Amino acid sequence: MESLFNFRQVLRSRELGGRHFDWVQWDLLQRNAALYGAREAFVDTFWGVEPAHRRRKTWAEAFYEVNTIIFHLLDRGLPRRSLVVSHLPNCLESVYLDQVTSKLSWIHAGLNVDLGKAETLAALQKLKPDVAVIVAEWHGRELLEWYREARELLPHLKIFIVRRPGERVPEDVEAFDQLLDPGIWSRYQLTDLAYLKTDPLNVHELLPTAGTTGVPKLSQRTTLDWFHVHSVAIAERAGHTAYDARLLIGPLSGGSGRLWGVHTPLYTGGRSVYLTEFDEPTVLRLTEEERITLWVWNPALITRVVTHPAFADATLETLRLVSYSGAPFSRDILETLWDRGVPAFNVYGTSEVGGCMSPILPGISREHLLSAAGVPFEGFDVPVIDAAGRRLPPGEVGEILIWNVHHGYWDAPDESRATYHETDPDDPWYGYQHTGDLGVYDDSGYLRVVGRKKDMILRGSQNIFPKEIEDWLSPHPMVRDIAVVGMPDPVLGERVCAFVVPTPGTQPTVADFQAYLAERGVAKFKWPERVELVEAMPLGPGGKIQKARLRERIHEILARESRT
Incomplete structure (x- = not known):
């Protein structure tokens, strides 16, 4: 395992205002x-969404159960730096x-259950x-069979099954709930964890x-960079307290x-309330019954709730904030939430470095909250070049x-x-991730993302940023979802094509x-010079619209048309 980390990064993060703990x-x-x-x-809601089926744990119960799991795993003699995959x-x-592996100094890799x-x-x-x-x-995916197949090449692999009440576990694997057997405390005690x-x-x-x-590639994260810088900065900027209740709508693996x-x-x-299976009415029901103050996940899922x-x-009445990331929100959805008294804020960043900025600041204007990616967190440098x-x-617009x-x-x-960019020591941006996003700072220090470098449309000598057109057209009454891409043109190079998921009963032209x-x-x-109506947008694992697939689709359509 090779890492790009060196301690000079800690010193620089501190110079940029980052706070670090032990x-x-x-x-x-x-x-x-x-x-x-x-x-x-x-x-x-893994056992069910009805109140009687929701599993509830206090902080004391969670601490006891996490330590029980730790003792059972120690009792199995596994290596100090073991790697555990969760596919849940x-x-x-x-x-x-996450808590178990942090104490054991193990490495935890979460895989999306939809893989x-x-x-x-x-x-x-x-x-x-x-x-x-x-x-x-899981929904027809025979995960256990896949892992049995993998064990032919990984004979040391120990498999634990998380099950619902009444589900049987085959003899060649273990039930995860066996790791919660309190009998292990007869041989271990809390002070043993001091070692x-x-x-x-x-x-x-x-x-x-x-x-x-x-x-997908797997980004290596530590408590220092992943937890201290991001979680502390975001929690404090958004004013989170011990009295907040968040509803996580999207997968924990991301x-x-x-x-x-x-x-x-x-x-x-x-x-925290974890929704196991997404359903719009269930989101609204849990928000009321669990007195949720914060919704979390990507715009695609939240849009489905808001348009339901x-x-x-x-x-x-208890919901005070919506946090989203991974893709831009249409402005009309943001306005709808705002009109319900629930501001939505973006946490901009990448999978590699995490969230690096947010617009949530004291006295923020409505316009900045609706349109800006935000102001960088302490510990980050986010230039536009x-x-x-x-x-x-x-x-001035440039790459972020x-x-x-x-x-x-x-x-x-x-x-x-x-x-x-750590291949050339003389590179002035050595150690920086080039996001491929285009952005511009305003005089107040807020960054606005205007599009993707690779998505920019060059029509003749004019640069067109798809996100700008999407923002203009999203409030149109016949638009449920929209993605703008460039389509090839023999004269101008590219023209604007809009892929649209129409609202029911409409056919926009x-x-x-x-x-x-x-x-x-x-x-x-x-202006768009072609409109393609689709039932749904192709989405990646993080909820982003896969514009590469849309560009491929319009290329194929144009090729077919040229042959007729």
Whole structure:
């Protein structure tokens, strides 16, 4: 395992205002058990969404059960730096594994439960885990069979099954709930854990990048960079307290899931509710019954909730914030939430370096909250540069770069050095990730993302940023979702094509959109010149629209048309 980390990064992060501590997740769990012992910490819907089926754990109960699991794993004599894979839907066991592995100095890699067999086997071959904690089956995916197949090449692999009541576990694997047997305390005691010296600089988590095809790369994260800088900064900027209750809508296996669903509540002592299977009415029901104050996940899922017929009459009296990341929100959805008294804020960043900024600041204007990516967190440097590598002043559009403490990818040293531009020591942006996003700072220090460098459309000599057109057209009454891409043109090079998921019962046309934009004074060269209606957008694992697939689709359509 090779890492790009060196201690000079810690010093630079400190110079940029980053704060660092000597604890890991288990230490915060211990603190919360002492401070808030009987207060509810975690709720999940893995056994069912009805109140009687929701599992509830206080901080004291969670601390006891996490330590019980630790003792059982120690009793099995596993190596000190074991690697554990969790392949689970949102559930308490996934949360517990983060605290367990932090104390054991193990490495935890979470895989999205929606991965297919090919991606799963490729990931296991790359990771070579010592332990796998999985569900046996998930919506027709026979995970246990896949892991049995993987065990032919990984004979040392121990498999634990997380099960619902009444589910049987085959003899060749173990039930995870056996690790909760309290009988282990007859041989171990809490003071034994003092021998487990933890290090916040150790790689602790492997997070999948937001790749769109194949097996995503795994970003190496430590408590120092992943927890201290991001979770502390975000929690404090958003004003999180021990009295907040967040509803995690998306998967815990991703970066946003870990950040909001595990790290932030550990830091603040707040309560977390984990939705195992997404359903719009269930989100609204849980928000009311669990008195949720914060929604978390990507715009695609939250948009489905906000546009659902039940949203208009939903009780949202406790909801005070919506946090999203991974993709831009349409402005009309943001306005709808704002009008319900619930501001939504973006946490901008990448899978590799995490969230690096947020617009939440005291006295923030409505316009900044609706349109800006934000102001960088302490410990980050987020410049905007031109093609010559010059740091640009406010008002000029360029590529967004991010620097923070970083380690690179798991078992991919060449790709790590390339991503962080650490191949040439003389590179002025050595150690920075080039995001491929285009952005511009305003005079107040807020960054606005205007699009993707590779998505920019060049129509003749005019640069067109798709996000700008998407923002203009999203409020159109016939638009449920929209993605703008460039389509090839023999004269101008590219023209604007809009892929649209229409609202039910409508069929918007080019003329509809052009008239709409003309009324709003949008320059004519930016208008869509083709509209393709689709039932749904192709989404990547992080919830981002896969524009590469849309570009491929319009190329194929144009090729077919040219042959007829």
